Amino acid sequence: MIMILIALLVLTFIVFAVGFLYFWGVNPGDITIFLTNDLSYTLPAAIMLVCVLLVGLLIGNGVHFLSAFLYSFRHWKGGRRLKKAEEVGSIYRSGVGRLLSGDLKQARTLLKKALDRDPQRVDIYLAMASVALQEGNTPEGIELLQQARKLDPQGLEVLFKLATTFEESGRREESMAIYKELLEGDANNRKAMRALRDIQIDLGSWQDALTLQKRILKTSKSGSKVETEKKILLQLRYEIAHSDLADGGRDQAIEVCRDIIKKDATFTPARVTLGDAYHQAGRDTDAAKVYQDGYKALKKSVFLARLEDLYINAEDPAALLAFYRSQMQVDSEDMLLKLYLGRLCLRLEMVDEAMEHLTDLETSGVDFTKLHLLLAEAQRRRNNTEEAIVEYQKALSIDGHLLLGFVCEACGARLTEWHSRCPECKTWDSLVLPERKQIQDAKLIETPKMIPHGSLEG
Structure with a gap:
């Protein structure tokens, strides 16, 4: 291989020498080059050609060397930047890993180190x-x-x-x-x-x-959130209508609420506010119809509460009683209506009918404080003292042992027995006496002590 390379170099030299001698032979003249007015050089044409070629080769090689040097330098510098970026990235990822695992102290140390580097x-x-x-x-x-x-x-x-x-x-x-x-x-x-x-x-x-x-x-x-966004739009329109009603803009509130109900008949606040607007405008018949239609459609207690306020304030409980009874004929198992009807009967001193409806609720498995208070009041008005006491005890959750119970400090759940861990929110050591803080903060008031008779010395 080396011999072939040497042979090629020798052949190249021979060809160059022959070409040089030939060029010199056919161009025997001299060439004068003036560098300044007083400085010039005179050389044979062939030698001048060789000099020009050598200068060109020198410049070309110089440019190539400089380009190669700059490329190598940039590559070296880019490599350093890349290596630094990789090191910083590794430290950053470690810091984020510690952050996600909850080790905030180590995460801060690693991330601060990464930030100092870059x-x-x-x-x-x-x-x-x-x-x-x-x-x-x-x-x-x-x-x-x-x-x-x-x-x-x-x-x-x-x-x-x-x-x-x-x-x-x-x-x-x-x-x-x-x-x-x-x-x-x-x-x-x-x-x-x-x-x-x-x-x-x-x-x-x-x-x-x-x-x-x-x-x-x-x-x-389009998309899964469109319906939700439409509901929010109606809710915001309702809030503006509600504000308008509070500021005296009844007509505008009525118009907006009616439009909202057309678009979403299940939106309770619009129905309630529409009825309220009619009532403020003195259109009690329209208000009653809105409340009645609202209850028939949605079975929400707020409509019964509004109806009760409307009719009682108008001193027309008979109309309310008639509506309740007519609805009971439509749906005799409407427990919510039974509750309100029983309470109304109790207010109207119709104790027997009140007991009938309230007892139906209790026997169906309904159990809450207000129901027992209503039953207790009905029994009291019947002069059934013992039965009334039983209902009051149920309302107050009082049993024969007078248990005080426990409450979870974390979630507020009330329990009759103590647990090491709250069954509702799963918090450890959180069950205490409901009135614990009130009792701990109380201060004993000094009162004169009673002196037993005969203990005074003569």
């Missing part, structure tokens, strides 16, 4: 903010998110996390400002619109929330 990585700031927020250090979390925002002013993840943190810390105005900024950049960002809408709902800004809800529906023409 202070331009937004994801590290986000992870550090999560650590601070989980530690309960909200100001530090917000500061870290603000730094991330400076590095990536338009980053959706940064802006959403910062807005959420502001909202959770009670800084709603700043949270709303960020959501509005997001919507300026992306007017159809449904997540931002929903978040801003929810804040406005919490603040009671019904009109602003309604305007946003209409925009949300325009961008949500």
